[in-house]
Amino acid sequence: MKSLNEIQENQKILLKGIEHPRLGNVIGLFEEVGELAKEVTDIEVYKEQKKGALGQECADVLFSLLSLCDSYGINLSSEYEAKVKEIERKIPDWRLKYTGILKALRSKLD
Ligand SMILES: [Mg+2]
Known part of the structure; x- marks a missing residue:
């Protein structure tokens, strides 16, 4: 790949x-x-x-x-890597805030 x-x-x-x-x-x-x-x-x-x-x-x-x-x-690869690092720092907060509501929305919309 x-x-x-x-x-x-x-x-x-x-x-x-x-x-x-x-x-x-x-x-x-x-x-x-x-x-x-x-x-x-x-x-x-x-x-x-x-x-x-x-x-x-x-x-x-x-x-x-x-x-x-x-x-x-x-260079999209470099920009993407930097973006993922930024998002990784936010993930713990997003998990706390959004896990439940997004799970409910997926079960309703998907
Ligand atoms: Mg097309």
């Missing part, structure tokens, strides 16, 4: 010379998030099961996010 760093580097090589402008990357990311939302709506509201479509849209979102990161010189 490739690391996120390797995935980002491979994608940068793949798109070399045909990168979108930064604004295009932002718009593309929102387009893909919208498509992901549509797949979730189809599953959750209309009870449609299109095999693999949700996973493909998740991959599209990651692809677009990595393109956006590249256009701003962001």
Whole structure:
């Protein structure tokens, strides 16, 4: 399995010379998030099961996010690691505050 760093580097090589402008990357990311939302709506509201479509849209979102990161010189792996460290410090508090309510919501909504 490739690391996120390797995935980002491979994608940068793949798109070399045909990168979108930064604004295009932002718009593309929102387009893909919208498509992901549509797949979730189809599953959750209309009870449609299109095999693999949700996973493909998740991959599209990651692809677009990595393109956006590249256009701003962001190493997503490094940023992600820093974010996880920040979240790890908050987890004990979140467990105390939210475990019960989130468990109840999952049983109701999922
Ligand atoms: Mg898509």
